[in-house]
Amino acid sequence: MRKTRSLMAFMILFGLAIGLWGCQTPAGRTAGQVMDDATITTKVKAKIFQDSVLKGFAVSVETFAGEVTLTGGVDNEAGKKRAESLAKGTAGVRKVNNLIKIK
16 A cells, blocks of 8 residues: 555656656747747737837847847838837847848
């Protein structure tokens, strides 16, 4: 009986360990971290879409570990700086890589 309990406890702990290990992405990130990045991306995209200067321009937003990368094209330097400013002002953003090109 005691041996069976020990074996059951071991199996449960082993199952939990495997389950927790399986909850990480290949990059070693948890589902929560991935969701945080997705939330940041959505917030930055919404700000750009609603902005009167940037509305209608093709600006892409990608986020990894709180680092936002902006790509696409705008008409002038002011638009490029505006997109960067909006991204930097978003909660959770640690760094912005502004790769937007001026058309």
